[in-house]
Structure formats: structure tokens, C-alpha cells
Amino acid sequence: MAEAGSFAEKVKQQADIVRVIGEYVRLRKTGQNFTGLCPFHQEKTPSFSVHPVKQMFYCFGCHEGGDVFKFVMQVERCEFPEAVRTVAEKCGIPIPRATERSPEERRQNQQRAALVEIHREAAAFYGRQLHQSAEGKVAVAYLEDRGLDRESMSRFGLGHAPGSGDALLRHLKPKYPAKILDASGLFSHDQGGRIYDRFRRRIMFPIANESGKVIAFGGRSMGDDMPKYLNSPETPIYSKSNVLYHLDRAKEAIRQNDFVILVEGYMDAIAVARAGFANVVASCGTSLAEPQIKLLGRFTRRIIVNYDADAAGQAAAERSLALLLEKEFDVRVLTLPGGADPDQYLKQYGADAYRKLLASAPSYLDYLIARARQMDRSTAAGKLAAINFLMPYVQRIPNALMRSEWASRISAELRVDEPVLRESMRRAAAERRGNVQPKPELLSPAIAPAERRLIQMLAEPNNIRGRLAREIGANRLHCGLLAEKVFEILIAAAGSNASLDPASVAEGLADSERQMLFEAIFETSAGANWEEAESCLAALRQRTVARELVAELVELQKKIESKLPLDEILKLQARRQELQRKLVGR
Numbered sequence: 001m002a003e004a005g006s007f008a009e010k011v012k013q014q015a016d017i018v019r020v021i022g023e024y025v026r027l028r029k030t031g032q033n034f035t036g037l038c039p040f041h042q043e044k045t046p047s048f049s050v051h052p053v054k055q056m057f058y059c060f061g062c063h064e065g066g067d068v069f070k071f072v073m074q075v076e077r078c079e080f081p082e083a084v085r086t087v088a089e090k091c092g093i094p095i096p097r098a099t100e101r102s103p104e105e106r107r108q109n110q111q112r113a114a115l116v117e118i119h120r121e122a123a124a125f126y127g128r129q130l131h132q133s134a135e136g137k138v139a140v141a142y143l144e145d146r147g148l149d150r151e152s153m154s155r156f157g158l159g160h161a162p163g164s165g166d167a168l169l170r171h172l173k174p175k176y177p178a179k180i181l182d183a184s185g186l187f188s189h190d191q192g193g194r195i196y197d198r199f200r201r202r203i204m205f206p207i208a209n210e211s212g213k214v215i216a217f218g219g220r221s222m223g224d225d226m227p228k229y230l231n232s233p234e235t236p237i238y239s240k241s242n243v244l245y246h247l248d249r250a251k252e253a254i255r256q257n258d259f260v261i262l263v264e265g266y267m268d269a270i271a272v273a274r275a276g277f278a279n280v281v282a283s284c285g286t287s288l289a290e291p292q293i294k295l296l297g298r299f300t301r302r303i304i305v306n307y308d309a310d311a312a313g314q315a316a317a318e319r320s321l322a323l324l325l326e327k328e329f330d331v332r333v334l335t336l337p338g339g340a341d342p343d344q345y346l347k348q349y350g351a352d353a354y355r356k357l358l359a360s361a362p363s364y365l366d367y368l369i370a371r372a373r374q375m376d377r378s379t380a381a382g383k384l385a386a387i388n389f390l391m392p393y394v395q396r397i398p399n400a401l402m403r404s405e406w407a408s409r410i411s412a413e414l415r416v417d418e419p420v421l422r423e424s425m426r427r428a429a430a431e432r433r434g435n436v437q438p439k440p441e442l443l444s445p446a447i448a449p450a451e452r453r454l455i456q457m458l459a460e461p462n463n464i465r466g467r468l469a470r471e472i473g474a475n476r477l478h479c480g481l482l483a484e485k486v487f488e489i490l491i492a493a494a495g496s497n498a499s500l501d502p503a504s505v506a507e508g509l510a511d512s513e514r515q516m517l518f519e520a521i522f523e524t525s526a527g528a529n530w531e532e533a534e535s536c537l538a539a540l541r542q543r544t545v546a547r548e549l550v551a552e553l554v555e556l557q558k559k560i561e562s563k564l565p566l567d568e569i570l571k572l573q574a575r576r577q578e579l580q581r582k583l584v585g586r
């Protein structure tokens with residue numbers, strides 16, 4: 001993909017994959033590689049490796065692998081040109097214009113750029129309205145009443161949407177074509193097709209993407225205007241379930257503290273951040289969606305859910321909990337005393353009190369059991385209701401050992417007989433299995449150690465690579481091997497004398513072949529020497545002889561089969577297959 005002499009190649013040469021990936025994954029040096037928890041599948045023990053010398057990554061769990069661009073494409077869900085630009089930006093490499101591929105892509109990129117630009121302007125416009133207009137004074141008073149000073153209003157980019165209905169439209173119309181205004185989500189149409197401001201008489205919270213660019217707004221009404229919160233619709237740059245409010249400012253703190261505080265609303269997030277807890281994000285009124293959890297998982301696996309104590313808040317918290325459990329997060333739940341939301345609580349009791357509560361927040365298990373305890377359990381039906389409340393959470397826990405721990409805890413806490421509970425858990429677990437979609441298994445490449453070692457020697461720069469490639473190629477020693485295609489590509493690369501780039505080599509390979517190549521490369525290996533290579537070649541030669549033998553046997557068998565009774569033929573076939581397996585492994 002990174003063609004010679006191209007901008008992409010230049011970026012690839014200058015970029016440090018460890019640093020780029022390190023922005024998404026906590027990496028730890030282990031031997032020659034760096035390892036961490038894979039961002040592409042859920043796991044508790046790291047199987048994700050980054051190779052600093054070869055500038056590649058590979059996950060031994062889900063077999064995702066490739067170069068720095070492949071990583072960014074996967075993690076940001078973007079196309080190659082965008083990945084190149086992202087890496088270039090991260091590494092401070094100046095980007096030449098027009099690196100897009102197709103006209104369609106160029107059009108989309110232009111549209112996205114224009115939408116980001118229009119949001120930047122809208123945010124500035126709303127900000128000026130808040131601080132400079134007469135209408136804005138009311139909004140400022142409202143915010144001050146809620147404990148925000150002017151400095152904080154600026155810091156969090158708060159604004160005000162005027163009530164006139166076309167103030168923003170008049171401001172932006174001369175600068176942007178109708179198509180962009182339309183796609184921005186900042187405007188609505190009435191039945192006659194007339195366009196007007198979507199947000200009116202509202203306090204505006206800019207919603208930024210992970211890199212801090214405003215891509216949407218949340219507007220809170222100050223009076224009785226309904227709805228209380230109005231958000232931007234989905235647009236080409238904004239998808240509600242992919243964004244968390246305040247994550248752009250929180251991500252460093254989340255990584256440093258290795259936990260995140262999840263609150264419901266904008267004002268809560270701002271209050272918590274102002275009190276000195278920068279590692280806070282808001283899901284904005286609803287429960288978490290799966291992409292948001294994935295996004296968080298890149299920064300930490302530990303979360304404290306601090307939703308409002310009202311019924312809606314608890315319902316949202318419990319829905320989020322179920323999904324977080326499924327994704328194996330370490331979850332704690334903080335319910336503030338007196339039913340306060342974080343904003344109110346901090347105002348009344350201050351940061352130190354909040355910090356103490358954070359530190360003592362119960363695990364989700366204790367939280368849920370406490371909730372179940374509040375139910376009437378004096379009757380059998382009441383007990384059943386309590387168990388039925390807890391069971392959906394149990395069902396979601398992937399780990400059997402943890403499920404078992406739950407059983408003991410719940411039976412002790414709710415005074416339910418353990419056998420009864422275990423039976424109910426067993427059924428729940430069976431149902432859970434029934435719901436799980438079988439994952440398409442990757443063909444597990446059972447390649448012989450000798451082949452693996454040869455792939456390593458061919459894939460790394462050394463002084464025997466050329467000779468090895470010639471020897472294998474001339475005698476067709478790789479023919480019929482599972483890794484035949486891998487050898488073919490490596491032999492060709494060795495012959496061309498150019499330095500080998502495994503990540504781009506891998507692009508011509510099927511999934512299982514790519515897996516063989518990456519796993520061979522990521523294995524720690526001693527330097528190559530011809531003596532060892534020769535012994536690996538001997539193994540290959542032996543297999544070649546074995547294969548020829550089998551082929552001749554098959555021919556011979558065909559010839560005599562017609563003259564034998566059926567049961568003799570079947571016996572012979574079974575014996576032949578057995579020998580064939582022993583000889584060539586298949």
C-alpha cells in the first residue's frame with residue numbers, strides 16, 4: 001500500500017509504531033517486543049504485540065496484524081488515506097494536499113472538512129452570543145446560579161443559541177453552500193421547506209470527538225421549552241453511540257489514573273472535571289452503547305458509574321452495567337447520598353468528600369445486591385423477583401468462576417438456598433451459551449517448526465536470506481506446504497534484493513497465511529546461520545520425498561483397487577491415510 005517514494009512510505013519510515021499505538025493501548029516492554037491488551041477483541045491477559053524493529057503489530061488472540069496504517073485504519077475505522085494523514089499528524093510530518101484516492105472519497109473528505117469547519121464557527125458564534133448579547137446575559141446568570149464562573153464557561157466552550165430562529169443561519173449562510181448547511185444538523189426545515197436554526201433559546205454544550213474537534217452540540221433549555229435536552233442529529237461526522245462527552249479532555253487523565261468516572265449529563269461532567277477529576281466522561285442521558293464502551297476500553301478497563309439516583313438514572317446505570325460486565329470491565333457504582341447528582345453533591349460537599357466516596361464506591365455486585373435487598377423478600381415470590389432482578393447480570397458474565405462466586409454471595413446475602421440458586425444460574429448459563437454466536441474459527445495453521453524457522457530466516461535481514469531463497473525455490477521445496485504462498489512471496493522478495501516489508505507483503509495473503517507469517521516474525525528468534533537453515537531444509541526435503549511417496553502410493557492403489565474386494569480397498573485406504581498423516585502431517 002505504501003508505494004515506494006510515496007508520501008505514505010515517507011510517513012511510514014518516520015513514524016514510530018510504538019508511539020502511535022501507545023496512544024491507544026497501554027504498552028509494556030516484554031523482551032524485544034511491546035505487549036498490551038488488544039483493542040480489537042476483549043481480553044484480560046495481553047496477547048497484542050508491537051514489534052519496534054519491524055514496525056508491526058500482531059494479536060495472537062484475534063490475529064489482527066499489520067503496519068502502523070493498518071492499525072489506525074482498524075482502530076479509527078477509517079480508510080487508508082485518512083490513516084496516513086492521521087499518522088502524519090501524530091508524528092508532526094507536514095501533509096501535502098490531495099492525498100485522497102478516489103473522487104468519491106475526495107468529495108466525502110471535503111464534506112467532512114466543511115462540516116468540522118462549520119461546527120467550529122457555530123461554536124464560536126454561540127460562545128459570542130453567551131458572553132456578548134443581551135439574551136446571553138440571562139443564560140450567564142442561569143449558569144452562574146448553577147455555580148459556573150465565566151472562566152469555566154469559556155474553558156468548556158459553552159455558548160448560547162438565540163431565540164430568533166435564524167441568527168445562526170444568517171451568520172453561516174453567506175459562507176457555506178446549502179448542501180453543507182443541510183448536512184450539518186444545525187438547522188431544521190418547516191413544512192413549507194423553510195430552513196431555520198435547530199437550537200433556539202438554549203445553553204449550548206459543544207460535543208467534541210476524541211481529537212477535540214467540535215462535531216455536534218447538546219442544547220439545554222433554560223425555561224420550560226421541551227425537550228429539556230436537544231442534541232444534534234446523526235451527521236456524516238457525528239454518531240451518538242461513538243462519542244463520549246469530554247473524552248477529548250479526559251483521555252490523558254484516564255490513562256494516568258487507569259480509571260474513568262462515567263456521569264450522565266454535561267453539567268455533571270463539567271462539575272466533576274472542575275473539582276479536579278479530569279478523568280470524567282458523560283454518556284449524555286442515555287445508557288452506554290457498545291462502540292462507546294469499546295472506545296473507553298482503549299484507555300482503561302476500570303470504571304466508576306456515577307449516574308443520577310433517580311429512576312431514569314438507575315435504569316440507565318443498570319443497562320450500562322450489563323454491557324460493561326459483558327465486556328469484562330472492572331465496574332464500581334457510586335450512588336450519591338440523598339439522591340444528589342454529581343453537580344449538586346460537589347457544590348454542597350466539595351471535592352474531598354466526593355473523592356472519599358469514589359474511593360469507597362462498591363463493586364457492581366454489592367450495588368446490585370443492595371438494590372435486590374430493597375425488594376420485599378418476605379415471600380417466596382419476593383425472593384424470586386430479587387433473583388430474577390440479578391440473573392440477567394449473572395448471565396452476562398463471561399467468566400464461569402466469577403459466576404460461581406456470585407452464586408455464593410447472592411445466596412448468603414439474600415438468604416436463598418445455594419442449590420436452588422445454582423440450578424437457576426446453570427439454566428441462565430445454558431441460555432447464555434444458546435445466545436452466543438459461534439465465531440468463525442480461523443484456520444489454525446499447524447505448520448512445522450522447521451517451516452516456521454525458515455519463514456523467520458527469510459523474513460529478516462541476514463546474510464543467508466538470498467541463498468536460502470534460491471535453494472528452496474530451485475528445488476520447489478515449499479510446494480504443497482500449508483505456507484506455500486508465504487514462501488513464494490518471501491522467495492520473490494529475497495530475489496528482488498529490496499528490503500522486505502512484512503506488512504505490505506502480507507496484503508497479498510489469505511488470513512491464515514498472514515497469521516503464519518506474523519506469528520513466525522513475532523517469535524523471538526536467534527540470528528540465522530546456515531547450519532541451522534540446512535537442518536530445516538533437510539526436514540523440508542524429507543517432506544518432499546514423503547509427498548512424492550504418497551502420490552505414487554495413490555496411483556498404485558488406483559491400479560489395484562479394481563482387482564480387490566471392497567472391504568480390502570477400504571482398509572487399504574484407511575492405512576494409506578494414516579501413513580500420509582504421519583508423513584506429511586495431513
Ligand SMILES: [Zn+2]
Nearest residue numbers: 038041059062
Ligand atoms: Zn486481538
